Amino acid sequence: MLFDALLLQLGYNATLVSIGAALLGGAAGITGTFLFLRKRALVSDAVSHATLPGVCLAFLLMVSFGGDGRNLTGLLLGSAVSAAAGLWCLNWLTQRTRLAEDAAIGAVLSVFFGFGVVLLTVIQTLGVGRQAGLEGFLLGSTAGMLFSDALVIAAGGTATLFVILLARRALTLVAFDPDFAQTQGLPVGRIDMLMMGLVMAVTVVGLKIVGLILIVALLIIPAVTARFWSERSEQVVALAGLFGAGAAYVGAALSASAPNLPTGPLIVLVSFAFFALSLVCAPQRGVLAAVVQRRRFQRRVHLRQGLLALAQNQPIYEALTLRLLRQAGLARADGVATDAGKARAAKALRDEKRWEFVRRDPANETAAALYDGLRAIETVLTADQIAEIDRQIGGPQEVLL
Amino acid sequence: MSGAEFVPLSLPPLVIGTCAAIACALPGNFLVLRRQALIGDAISHVVLPGIVVAFLLTGAISTWPMMLGASAASVVAVILIEAIRRLGRIEPGAAMGVVFTTMFAAGVLLLEQTDTSTVHLDVEHALYGNLESLIWLDAVGWTSLWDFEALAGLPPEVFRIGAALCGVSLFIAVFWRALKISTFDEGFARAVGIATAPLGIALVITAAIAAVAAFDAVGSIIVIAMFICPPAAARMMTNQLGHQVAWSVVFAAVSAILGYVLAGYGPLWLGLQDAVSAAGMIATLSGVILALCARFGPCRRRAGAPLGV
Numbered sequence: 001m002l003f004d005a006l007l008l009q010l011g012y013n014a015t016l017v018s019i020g021a022a023l024l025g026g027a028a029g030i031t032g033t034f035l036f037l038r039k040r041a042l043v044s045d046a047v048s049h050a051t052l053p054g055v056c057l058a059f060l061l062m063v064s065f066g067g068d069g070r071n072l073t074g075l076l077l078g079s080a081v082s083a084a085a086g087l088w089c090l091n092w093l094t095q096r097t098r099l100a101e102d103a104a105i106g107a108v109l110s111v112f113f114g115f116g117v118v119l120l121t122v123i124q125t126l127g128v129g130r131q132a133g134l135e136g137f138l139l140g141s142t143a144g145m146l147f148s149d150a151l152v153i154a155a156g157g158t159a160t161l162f163v164i165l166l167a168r169r170a171l172t173l174v175a176f177d178p179d180f181a182q183t184q185g186l187p188v189g190r191i192d193m194l195m196m197g198l199v200m201a202v203t204v205v206g207l208k209i210v211g212l213i214l215i216v217a218l219l220i221i222p223a224v225t226a227r228f229w230s231e232r233s234e235q236v237v238a239l240a241g242l243f244g245a246g247a248a249y250v251g252a253a254l255s256a257s258a259p260n261l262p263t264g265p266l267i268v269l270v271s272f273a274f275f276a277l278s279l280v281c282a283p284q285r286g287v288l289a290a291v292v293q294r295r296r297f298q299r300r301v302h303l304r305q306g307l308l309a310l311a312q313n314q315p316i317y318e319a320l321t322l323r324l325l326r327q328a329g330l331a332r333a334d335g336v337a338t339d340a341g342k343a344r345a346a347k348a349l350r351d352e353k354r355w356e357f358v359r360r361d362p363a364n365e366t367a368a369a370l371y372d373g374l375r376a377i378e379t380v381l382t383a384d385q386i387a388e389i390d391r392q393i394g395g396p397q398e399v400l401l
Numbered sequence: 402m403s404g405a406e407f408v409p410l411s412l413p414p415l416v417i418g419t420c421a422a423i424a425c426a427l428p429g430n431f432l433v434l435r436r437q438a439l440i441g442d443a444i445s446h447v448v449l450p451g452i453v454v455a456f457l458l459t460g461a462i463s464t465w466p467m468m469l470g471a472s473a474a475s476v477v478a479v480i481l482i483e484a485i486r487r488l489g490r491i492e493p494g495a496a497m498g499v500v501f502t503t504m505f506a507a508g509v510l511l512l513e514q515t516d517t518s519t520v521h522l523d524v525e526h527a528l529y530g531n532l533e534s535l536i537w538l539d540a541v542g543w544t545s546l547w548d549f550e551a552l553a554g555l556p557p558e559v560f561r562i563g564a565a566l567c568g569v570s571l572f573i574a575v576f577w578r579a580l581k582i583s584t585f586d587e588g589f590a591r592a593v594g595i596a597t598a599p600l601g602i603a604l605v606i607t608a609a610i611a612a613v614a615a616f617d618a619v620g621s622i623i624v625i626a627m628f629i630c631p632p633a634a635a636r637m638m639t640n641q642l643g644h645q646v647a648w649s650v651v652f653a654a655v656s657a658i659l660g661y662v663l664a665g666y667g668p669l670w671l672g673l674q675d676a677v678s679a680a681g682m683i684a685t686l687s688g689v690i691l692a693l694c695a696r697f698g699p700c701r702r703r704a705g706a707p708l709g710v
Contacts, residue, residue, distance in 0.1 A: 036492075036495055039492050041492070041494045042439055042494045042498055045439075045498065096695075097637060097703075098701065098702060099695070100433075102438045103433045103436075103629055103632075103633050104633075105439060106628065106629035107626075107633055110622060110684050111630065111691070114626055114682070115684070115688070117529055117622060117678045117680065118664070118677045118681035120678070125677070135525060138525075139509055139524060213446075213505065216498055217498070219498075220495055220498035220499060221498075221499050224491055260513045260514055261510070262510060262513050265507070265509040265510040265513075268506035269503065269506050269507060269510065272503040275499060285489065285490065287489075290488075
């Protein structure tokens with residue numbers, strides 16, 4: 001069943017939803033990356049909740065003009081208008097008052113959502129026959145998706161991607177260093193507004209599929225996931241798009257494969273699965289990698305200290321140090337150095353002496369700054385410099401064992 | 402309106418709404434000042450999976466397991482946020498976004514997967530609450546307030562939210578000085594021997610207790626709105642923490658009472674048939690109050706900001 005769903009074999013509606021979701025997921029992942037890099041991820045939460053009153057007002061307006069009230073384009077337009085109003089309030093609160101951004105986000109989110117709920121109850125009381133199914137916008141409802149709905153979503157997603165492609169340099173620059181961008185003559189305020197506009201577009205487009213409560217996840221989670229895999233912004237953006245599209249596609253397919261599996265929540269959970277996997281397994285920033293790095297560092301420190309102890313004829317009590325020395329063939333089980341161990345120990349001690357000399361001499365300040373007790377001196381100084389140091393501190397002396 | 406109608410139908414929701422609003426606004430003051438305002442947002446989202454899991458485990462809608470489940474979910478969420486922030490070196494806002502959306506999604510999925518058709522448990526209920534349905538059938542008028550038999554028939558939410566309000570007030574009263582110092586100058590607070598980290602956790606847990614108790618009665622919209630809007634509005638009115646807390650209590654109570662009245666009677670005045678959502682109206686009113694304070698409050702600008710901006 002799942003396999004069929006992944007290959008788009010589950011009928012018209014499922015195919016439509018899967019493709020639409022993938023497009024949306026890609027657009028959301030890419031847009032969200034800029035938001036995340038700008039450290040304003042939760043602004044999207046305010047934007048998405050602020051769409052609700054707009055949807056309701058658009059519905060009321062269309063009904064009062066004798067229309068159907070369920071026209072997706074009309075509803076999305078309404079949601080865009082109220083999301084923009086929410087964004088304006090958010091900016092006004094953070095710029096003109098003493099409120100911090102997080103409080104402003106919370107205020108906009110709750111008040112707009114509360115007002116939307118009031119309007120929802122108004123719609124409910126207007127007449128049972130015109131029950132609009134607007135609650136579907138809370139958590140998304142893909143069951144009755146029409147081809148025209150899918151077209152609206154596809155068009156919105158594509159337009160968003162196109163704008164990002166055009167503005168990617170400015171967006172990246174502002175996301176990383178707004179002050180520098182300002183000095184470069186970029187209109188930071190307007191670029192921020194463009195970013196928010198894109199977030200708004202993604203939110204509005206995603207209302208139908210994942211709903212306004214969970215669209216935030218599509219904007220945040222893929223970006224955070226992608227950040228684990230790369231340190232380069234353009235790669236992070238591309239990866240976020242891939243993760244978002246992949247999660248949305250798999251989530252939509254999963255939800256089509258069995259009853260009672262709502263699309264929006266499944267997409268979010270699949271995104272989270274990608275995230276959790278990345279958190280653990282990512283090559284540099286992942287938890288496993290960090291553990292491995294820590295172990296490696298620990299071994300290097302132990303080995304180095306062990307060698308210095310051998311060179312100075314001190315007994316070694318630390319079990320790990322002894323084991324590492326023994327495994328490397330540098331010491332016997334009773335802690336006595338082997339020949340190789342003696343040679344390495346003498347070298348370590350000599351390097352330490354050389355470092356001491358380097359660190360005493362202010363002329364070598366930059367090299368001395370690299371001293372951490374582990375770094376081999378050959379990686380910092382040239383052979384000539386080392387020879388010069390050796391000349392000044394004298395040749396190697398015999399270690400009395 | 403006569404007491405015979407008002408006391409059983411409107412008094413309990415008014416009392417519950419007001420208590421819930423104040424219980425959330427009190428810790429909200431400190432959360433807003435500490436830039437942790439969105440903790441309330443996160444908690445109110447993760448309450449849903451908590452109560453769904455509690456329902457799955459006990460198989461019934463009963464209060465204490467659900468409150469426990471909700472509290473456990475908030476604790477899990479706070480731990481997860483912290484873990485993801487530290488392990489993944491991710492900024493707190495994004496970590497929060499990852500955690501609460503995922504837990505909320507899991508809650509919705511669980512809810513859809515379980516058969517809850519026989520019980521009153523759905524996403525809408527979790528969001529809007531059911532303030533209007535908390536009525537006191539045993540009451541016949543104002544005299545019922547002195548009638549112990551009738552008082553026993555009060556909706557249990559009254560006692561729970563009352564207890565939560567007392568607990569929250571007590572916490573803030575007892576730790577007032579410590580909270581105040583550690584909120585404004587954490588380094589100084591540590592220097593004078595205040596355990597800031599446990600205090601911060603205790604504040605979040607207090608907020609979670611208020612959120613869970615309030616959520617039970619009034620839904621999560623009010624919880625988020627009351628955590629943030631009254632304290633934020635109060636912040637525009639004064640530069641003194643004590644006054645700010647007092648203002649926030651007033652604002653919370655005003656939005657709860659006025660919001661309930663407007664939701665219940667406003668549409669009738671306009672000639673419509675039915676009432677609108679009280680929870681939504683209370684949140685809206687708190688927003689109106691915030692907007693007014695942000696526009697006209699005497700201390701609305703940042704300290705040191707140029708005038709006329």
